Amino acid sequence: MDYFSTRGRAPKLGFADVLLGGLAPDGGLYLPSEWPTISGADIASYAAMPYAEIAADVVSRFTGGDIPDAVLLDMCRKAYAGFAHRAVAPLVQTGPNAWLLELFHGPTLAFKDLAMQLLARLMDYVLDQRGRRATIVGATSGDTGSAAIEAFRGSSKVDVFILFPKGRTSEVQQRQMTTVLDDNVHAIAIEGSFDDCQALVKALFARDRFRERVSMAAINSINWARIVAQTAYYFSSAASLGAPTRKVSFTVPTGNFGDIFAGHVARRMGLPIDRLVIATNRNDILARTFAEGRYEVRGVVPTESPSMDIQVSSNFERLLSEALDHDGAAVTRLMQSLGQSGAFSIPEPAMERLRREFSADRADETETAGAMAAAWSDSGYLADPHTAVALAVAARIPVSDVPMVTLSTAHPAKFPAAVEEATGVRPPLPPHLHDLFGRQERYSVLANDVRVLEHHIEARARAATQEA
Numbered sequence: 001m002d003y004f005s006t007r008g009r010a011p012k013l014g015f016a017d018v019l020l021g022g023l024a025p026d027g028g029l030y031l032p033s034e035w036p037t038i039s040g041a042d043i044a045s046y047a048a049m050p051y052a053e054i055a056a057d058v059v060s061r062f063t064g065g066d067i068p069d070a071v072l073l074d075m076c077r078k079a080y081a082g083f084a085h086r087a088v089a090p091l092v093q094t095g096p097n098a099w100l101l102e103l104f105h106g107p108t109l110a111f112k113d114l115a116m117q118l119l120a121r122l123m124d125y126v127l128d129q130r131g132r133r134a135t136i137v138g139a140t141s142g143d144t145g146s147a148a149i150e151a152f153r154g155s156s157k158v159d160v161f162i163l164f165p166k167g168r169t170s171e172v173q174q175r176q177m178t179t180v181l182d183d184n185v186h187a188i189a190i191e192g193s194f195d196d197c198q199a200l201v202k203a204l205f206a207r208d209r210f211r212e213r214v215s216m217a218a219i220n221s222i223n224w225a226r227i228v229a230q231t232a233y234y235f236s237s238a239a240s241l242g243a244p245t246r247k248v249s250f251t252v253p254t255g256n257f258g259d260i261f262a263g264h265v266a267r268r269m270g271l272p273i274d275r276l277v278i279a280t281n282r283n284d285i286l287a288r289t290f291a292e293g294r295y296e297v298r299g300v301v302p303t304e305s306p307s308m309d310i311q312v313s314s315n316f317e318r319l320l321s322e323a324l325d326h327d328g329a330a331v332t333r334l335m336q337s338l339g340q341s342g343a344f345s346i347p348e349p350a351m352e353r354l355r356r357e358f359s360a361d362r363a364d365e366t367e368t369a370g371a372m373a374a375a376w377s378d379s380g381y382l383a384d385p386h387t388a389v390a391l392a393v394a395a396r397i398p399v400s401d402v403p404m405v406t407l408s409t410a411h412p413a414k415f416p417a418a419v420e421e422a423t424g425v426r427p428p429l430p431p432h433l434h435d436l437f438g439r440q441e442r443y444s445v446l447a448n449d450v451r452v453l454e455h456h457i458e459a460r461a462r463a464a465t466q467e468a
């Protein structure tokens with residue numbers, strides 16, 4: 001199994017190199033050269049399998065032998081052992097043929113844990129094999145950062161630097177990042193937006209000397225291993241609802257397009273998915289793209305669903321590559337246009353293909369609060385604001401015999417203020433986080449300036465002192 005860059009001008013790599021590498025040297029994202037398929041019989045067998053075994057089976061199709069299957073299975077068992085629910089990713093029915101897929105039972109209460117807990121173990125394994133260290137520099141709108149910090153804390157191989165937009169994450173999100181005091185953990189508040197943080201990480205990746213000196217690795221949703229790990233819960237939930245005999249649809253609260261792209265991967269692997277519905281908040285670049293055929297960046301508006309307050313949706317480039325038959329030159333042209341003028345138009349044939357498999361819609365703040373209130377009054381369910389964006393969008397789709405699964409991406413207690421305002425109920429933090437507000441915080445505040453950041457990291461990364 002090898003991987004090519006969406007821009008078509010980088011050498012192909014194997015799984016372990018893609019895992020450590022992040023962005024391709026030509027600026028593109030990696031995709032597998034072919035889609036492995038999972039047979040109907042295998043999908044049916046998932047209905048009675050523990051989640052960790054499903055995850056190991058799905059991920060093993062992509063490793064090309066770089067991770068022995070027995071090692072992978074052991075990693076998956078350990079990655080999901082700490083989850084607070086035995087099913088790991090349980091389904092809850094909320095209405096006629098409507099389901100929520102709860103992805104927030106991991107240590108940091110958001111779906112990012114499902115990928116990150118496995119990613120940390122995969123990286124540690126590969127680095128150990130190679131006798132190397134690595135430095136992770138990641139941008140977060142809130143949830144990726146805490147998931148990464150929790151997954152990598154205490155690692156002897158990896159230092160973690162997490163950039164978050166100062167004052168734009170929820171208090172719970174910030175404290176989950178800033179109260180982890182392990183030596184290898186570095187939380188950095190950037191004076192800017194999430195897109196600024198993401199641009200800083202991209203700029204650092206583009207600095208060859210720096211990237212090599214610190215062995216920079218990416219943990220953002222551009223990391224292919226994260227996407228693959230997320231593919232597992234599309235299979236597990238669909239199998240529970242009767243796949244492969246029965247089709248299933250998914251509505252996904254979307255920001256960087258990693259989660260929903262994992263659904264696309266599941267479909268390419270043979271899972272009978274009817275519709276994949278992209279749900280965005282007021283930052284609706286994807287909804288506008290599907291309506292108008294034009295991807296156009298506008299300013300980011302802060303909302304109650306901050307993990308979706310994104311304009312440049314990194315993984316969308318992967319879907320674009322799929323829709324353009326992996327024409328690297330065509331993808332490069334569109335991305336250059338995005339860099340120069342903040343927009344590109346998608347050729348009509350590609351747009352038609354995308355509309356056949358995806359729909360996209362948005363929910364504003366009033367609709368999101370309304371969806372939280374409705375879930376509480378109609379089904380006694382407390383949904384977090386991200387989940388509520390997707391519930392608001394899914395509610396517009398007529399009920400049919402195809403089950404609609406809405407991804408519930410965060411625990412309501414991660415965003416207590418918004419939930420309380422919409423429902424009158426303040427969701428308590430689960431026991432393992434009850435003292436979060438009494439813990440000591442540690443973080444740096446840095447200007448939105450790539451040079452300042454570079455110095456900060458070079459002075460602290462252990463990999464910078466090792467022989468390259």
Ligand SMILES: *Cc1c(COP(=O)(O)O)cnc(C)c1O
Pocket residue numbers: 110111112143144221253254255256257258259260307308386387409410
């Ligand atoms: C990250 C995140 C999202 C968006 O997921 P993408 O993969 O970036 O599209 C949605 N909800 C929550 C709670 C998140 O943390």
